[in-house]
Amino acid sequence: MPRKTPDIEVPHLDGKLALVTGASDGLGLGLAERLARAGAEVIMPVRNRAKGAAAVERIAALVPAAEVSTRELDLSSLESVAKLAERLNREGRPIDILINNAGLMTPPDRQVTGDGLELQFATNHLGHFALTAGILPLLREGGARVTSQTSIAAKQRGVLWEDLQSEQRYDAAKAYASSKSALALFAMELERRSRAGGWGIESNVSHPGVSPTNLLAAHPEMGRSKDTFSVRVIRTLSRLGVLVGTPATGLLPALYGATSPEAEGGKFYGPDGLLHLSGAPAEEKPYKFFAGEADAERMWEISEGLAGVRFVD
Secondary structure, three states: OOOOOOOOOOOOOOEEEEEOOOOHHHHHHHHHHHHHOOOOEEEEEEEHHHHHHHHHHHHHHHHOOOEEEEEEOOOOHHHHHHHHHHHHHHOOOOOEEEEEOOOOOOOOOEEEOOOEEEEHHHHHHHHHHHHHOOOOOOOOHHHHEEEEEOOOHHHOOOHHHHHHHOOOOHHHHHHHHHHHHHHHHHHHHHHHHHHHHHOOOOEEEEEOOOOOOOOOOOHHHHOOOOOHHHHHHHHHHHHHHHOOOOHHHHHHHHHHHHHOOOOOOEEEEEEHHHHHOOOOOOEEOOOOOOHHHHHHHHHHHHHHHHHOOOOOO
């Protein structure tokens, strides 16, 4: 018997503006399409213009009335992040939904950005931190829901506090988990600071479980010439309907966190299936590595220093 595919009903989002990072493919593209289908105008900041244009065309083919556009963004570059924030502030549109979804996973060798930061930490966490800070006035004006996408990998490993940039020893999986734990710590602290400061923003955290995206596929630009064994196994299990999810189900926790009237700030949403690998979105207990307020405050201060930004109240 084929498995029943979980889904959620997205409320009408007419007149809302949503910003989704990493929307040129994978879960981000699916999220952008679902938001557009619900009536939101969607901005997709992308590094690759050709992929961005193809993503816009794909959404337009599925949702003819969609209002979808791209902006330039390389999350690994603080200069690029600042330029996007400056442009969005000039455009002046209040932002109702921000999904910090983009990410990259486990380059085989340590890579350093132009800012001197380890690539996964810079892209998965610090770029999102700096972007959120840069567009804070627009988020506040929109009373935004901010959903940040962590990973199930953060359940096993937390932030590499003593070697944040993996300078002493590079372990790709640990660096990835560290970056995703850092992002979740930021998201939880954003909720606390919003409440304390009356910013009017709700911030929560989601994870997609496991589904066959391109995170573990071939990425020659970062030194991975072929698909990993892991992604080949995940694709097979997904086709068979065994244990793991699909791209359509993997996006549901973030979609729920960003749009559901029942979703709340400070909560953590993931799939409700076995080991939380797949299933319908549901609230989970935050992983121990991003549940502590002291750690969240510490990461916030470190991130402000590294990014050279401040969340101005």
